[in-house]
Amino acid sequence: MHVDVLLFASYADAAGATSVRVSVANDARVSDVVQAVRTAVPAVRLPARPLVAVNHRYAGADVRVAPADEVALIPPVAGG
Amino acid sequence: MRTGLVGTPIDIAAIAVEVASPANGAVSLFVGTVRDTNDGRPVDGIEYNAYAPMAEREMAEIAREAAERFGTAHVVIEHRTGYLALGEASVAIAVAHPRRANAMDATRWIIEALKERVPIWKLEHYTDGTRQWVEHGVQGAGRQGVVRGDGAQEASDARVDAEVTGA
Numbered sequence: 001m002h003v004d005v006l007l008f009a010s011y012a013d014a015a016g017a018t019s020v021r022v023s024v025a026n027d028a029r030v031s032d033v034v035q036a037v038r039t040a041v042p043a044v045r046l047p048a049r050p051l052v053a054v055n056h057r058y059a060g061a062d063v064r065v066a067p068a069d070e071v072a073l074i075p076p077v078a079g080g
Numbered sequence: 081m082r083t084g085l086v087g088t089p090i091d092i093a094a095i096a097v098e099v100a101s102p103a104n105g106a107v108s109l110f111v112g113t114v115r116d117t118n119d120g121r122p123v124d125g126i127e128y129n130a131y132a133p134m135a136e137r138e139m140a141e142i143a144r145e146a147a148e149r150f151g152t153a154h155v156v157i158e159h160r161t162g163y164l165a166l167g168e169a170s171v172a173i174a175v176a177h178p179r180r181a182n183a184m185d186a187t188r189w190i191i192e193a194l195k196e197r198v199p200i201w202k203l204e205h206y207t208d209g210t211r212q213w214v215e216h217g218v219q220g221a222g223r224q225g226v227v228r229g230d231g232a233q234e235a236s237d238a239r240v241d242a243e244v245t246g247a
Contacts, residue, residue: 008131009201010213053199056134072131072199076215079128079135079159079200080112080171080191 001026003065005037006072007044014044024065030054031061033071046073081147083139083157085130090158095174099154104176108183110191112171114164118214122207126214128161128170131199135159138198142190150186152177157190159200170202 004019012018022036030052038046051074052059058074065071082098096109114126143155154176164170173190177183202214 006131008199009129009203010215013213053131053134056137058197072134074131074199075201075213077195077197077199078202078214079130079198080195 001028001067003028003033003036003067003069003071005033006070008072009075011044011046011073011075015041016043017041028065029061030059030063030065030071033065034061034073037073044073050074051076081143081153081155083136083143083155084159085132085135085139085161086158087160087162090160090169090172092169092172095156095158095172099156099174099176101154101176103178104152104154104183105178106180106183107174107176108180108187110171110173110187111169112191113169114166116166118204121204123166124205124207125163125165126170127163127203127205127211128159129201129203130159130161132161134199139194142193142197145193146175146186146190149189150175150177150182152182152186155186155190157194159194159198161200163205 002021002023004021006019007015007017020037020041022033022040024032024036034050034052053072053074054063054065054069092111096107100107116123139157143157146155147153152175156174159171160169173187175183175186203211204214205211
């Protein structure tokens with residue numbers, strides 16, 4: 001399946017895009033999506049365990065991803 | 081309880097008034113503002129960028145948690161987005177409670193939670209024309225050419241605590 005992964009801030013700048021479409025297995029988990037992004041856009045130098053959100057909630061590496069999910073890679077946050 | 085991202089200047093006084101009530105003897109107000117230097121570099125302004133739907137959800141969740149933890153539903157959190165000039169308020173948090181300790185502890189807890197969880201990023205614009213994403217170094221710092229991260233680059237803080245008799 002295809003998953004569109006949203007990119008923000010330094011990740012978006014490094015990729016030159018605000019999202020990237022990756023292809024993963026139908027039973028993919030968050031960790032698989034992260035690996036696919038690493039391969040698709042190596043310019044985005046992700047940390048060992050990047051923060052990921054699925055449908056606006058932080059999601060662990062083992063969480064399953066469905067095609068309709070909104071997946072986002074979250075750079076270290078800096079609000080306030 | 082009210083939380084949200086705003087694209088226009090935060091009305092700090094209005095937020096304090098919004099949470100106040102005769103039942104609450106204390107209003108604690110925290111305001112984060114754009115500071116003129118970071119790590120020795122002169123700053124011209126900061127551009128705040130958010131993953132809006134998630135940021136809104138996280139801010140609402142933090143307000144709910146604070147309400148439960150500190151025993152008051154009188155909580156308002158606003159975070160600004162877009163380009164802010166020096167001295168402008170980037171975030172304002174107001175909490176009212178019958179007692180001052182809870183009101184003050186709640187504002188402190190909320191700003192720390194916000195900085196840890198809410199997906200908002202700042203692009204610092206320096207006076208020499210360069211720009212840099214600020215990252216607090218929880219992860220990834222040093223691997224992406226970010227300056228550093230230990231909290232020293234936080235916006236400057238101003239806090240006002242109003243207290244009436246009996247708080």
